[in-house]
Amino acid sequence: MVSEIKTLVTFFGATGDLAKRMLYPSVFNLYKKGYLQNNFAIVGTSRQELSTEEYQEMVRQSIQAGITDQDQAEAFIEHFSYNASDVTEAAGYAGLRETIEAAAKKFGVEGNRIFYMSVAPRFFGTIAQYLKSEGLLADKGFNRLMIEKPFGSSYATAEKLQNELENAFEDDQLYRIDHFLGKEMVLNIAPLRFGNPLIANAWNKDYIKNIQVTLAETLGVEERAGYYDTAGALLDMIQNHAMQIVGWLAMEEPASFSDKDIRAAKNAAFSALKIYDEAEVNRYFVRGQYGANGEYAAYNKEPDVPADSKNNTYIAGELQFDMPRWQGVPFYVRSGKRMTTKTTRIDVVFKAGTFAMGAQQEPQETVLSIIVSPEAGIQMSLNAKDVTDTFSTHLINLDWKPTAQEAAETPAPYERMIHDAMDGDGSNFADWHGVATAWKFTDAISDVYAADKAPLEIYPAGSMGPEAADELLAKNGDNWILK
Template identity: 50%
Template sequence: MAKENKAVITLFGAAGDLAQRKLYPSLFKLYQKGYIGDHFALLGTSRRQKSDEEFQEMVAKSISSIKETEKDQAKNFVKHFFFQPHDVTKPEHYVALKERIEELGKKFGTDDNRLFYMSMAPQFFGTIALNLKKQGLLSDDGYNRLVIEKPFGRDFESAKKLNDELSETFNENQIFRIDHYLGKEMIQNIEALRFGNTIIESLWNNRYIDNIQVTLSEKLGVEERAGYYDNSGALRDMMQNHIMQVVAQLAMEQPVSFTDSDVRVEKIKALRSLRVYTPSEAASNFVRGQYDAGQDTNAYRHEDGVDPQSNTETFVAAKLLFDNYRWSGVPFYVRTGKKLADKFTRIDVVFKKPLIDIFANPRMKSEQSLKSNVLTIFVEPDAGFSLRVNAKSAGQGFNTEPVDLKFMQDDSTKAESPEPYERLFHDALEGNHTNFASWSEIAYAWKFVDVARKLWDIEEPQFPNYVPGSMGPVAADELLERDGRQWVYRLNK
């Protein structure tokens, strides 16, 4: 049976896009499953004036795509929502907020547990945290937790400043930094695959693995996020957080137990051994791109809200090297970009070929050589994995061909699978940090990408350099080709 969590959730940015599209629907799922119930209340805040009733209507609208049979449940659910007009920059506004949090805590019997969720522009995170402490909004009896949205800084310096500000009020165990990739089913499955299977974990090292590839490919351009994106770019928006978190899970050692503290220790250790490049090494191990015009589509520089001279990258690829016993000599190639061939995320683990290919003996008249075994983890939209192995081709003679051993989740399993925000909200209510990024992980990730960022800020790129519908600039292919390798996923040329 589901354990009911008790808390007053104070949501900053309650009228925002994220809250309406993701947070309220996720909370409703938790409510339906019994993870929250009679003893929870959500106090929404933003500057605009709203009555409790108007706010409840807004929440009801955000979960309106529910079945007829769920309508009564939705009516009861929205009765837990309240609104407080509040400007986070005005210290005096925290007085009324405090009173309402206390009142709701008593009314709903929440054991005085308080979860503060910052779903607004990052420049306000430090101010809010400071005021929560100064104006006495923290609970003395229950827990105090802070959930914080990305981006966490623009570089190591700004991230450190933000972390220092948050640390004035909250300790590391109270901070839950959202990286919604960590809420994805197949990203969580990396640990199950690795540490639940002898045949996989025993080969998970530089003796058997040739290279690992991570691809987060988007088909869309910047759409309505142009203003934000042009100030950020693929390196900050996707690589520093999502890709680095995925890589840390692939590279880490086996934790002592599957608890948040043990998993964190290993992820941090892995990222500590990631080689931070010198500027000249970064120049040859990072690739940036920006999309050109396509058939009926604008070049990035001509998108609404984008500076026509913009040097912001919409694509990034990189080669990562870990200086540790397990991974020495095994490159991790990563790439992400907009306006690529398709929308998908996958991880390809390429194993070394057998040292001797006995079938290549000319007397056997083999027409094909052995292919590398590849374990592919399909993260989205398909969820599953496949293992490519060599087998004898049926028929006369002796030829080998690669065949895939495949497991894919069916549509009903995928439909029942919780959305990342549902999982992460639940984890935060439970106080489980496993799927949140710790400060040390974020710091190492920034230090790694900052070298490329600084280099790119002073060197003029040759943009645009890839066409929509491709897999990025040619240089991203060359990054592997110069090592005698290829991307496993590539378009037929």
């Protein structure tokens, strides 16, 4: 039996695309499951002038696909209020405070306030400080701030933002969203690692040859050239999503499964991550850019992309952790646009056994694959005897996928993350130490690329990236599991 979470959530950017596509349906799912019942309120705010009734109609349209009981939906929508505000001016917060206090009184929510910032990053620090100075924080219960990425555009800008936020909130009140951490199969890393002695005891340099994280996209830059040409795959995907996944893979077993101990274990691993100099960036990282291929235009021919752009639409690299568990084990990451397939996956490559099967071949390397998206699943290969009359071995595959019912019941990432923030569980959010380390690591690479001191490999659109990325692994006797 679920218990009700008494919370008042204020959505900044309440009329935006993310709110309509993801946030309101996620909150509605929490309501249908009983986590929200009577004592909750949702307040929306943005620059757009709307009445509460018009806002409620927008929410009604947003959740339409999830409605199975119209009366239930209407009861849910009644908990929504709206106030238009200019978040850059102190005066804009007076009306918002009144709307929040009226909603809290109407629905019996004493304290327990979450402020969700689905706005441009340049407003994060401003809003946080005005929330405090203009009296919007609750005196009772908790105050929590949920922040969309990107958290800065470099270590220096991230540190500046962190300092601004800490003028109004403690760090444990900050919930930095990386929706990849809310994906079901990313959450499966921990139980697979720590819940199976067979795997737990082999999760180290003695048995693992390398670990690979792939985040591949088939789409090109689309209409995001203004942002993407300043970020590229390195900052858009590696600095946040890939690094946070790697944190789960590299960390030691936490003292407990509390968010505090999980973060401590991740932070210990991040502290052991080697940060590269210029020569090492060129040795351990490959930057690429997609070129033309039949129906697809080259990146530098896309609308609004400068013709002389050397932006990376593809990144592949090797991470190294200076810790006893991982000495000599490369962690490979790659991400790119216009690739052969759309997928996010983790491939853990185990060393081949040394036992010779008579006069026949020795066992091969085996792989544990965690398929995160678009379809979830877990695969593992094992050495077994083939069916011939000789004692030869071959690889067999174990394959699991969630049933249709399990897939339907799986919480969407935003639903899970809003629920976790209501519960005060920070396990699946990025903390400052991890964010700072990721920025220091990627800044060292960005500096080399900004100075154009690394090759830019052109790969055909629709491929799995440049040949240099294959050569990167081949130097260690490795190869990408997903070809």
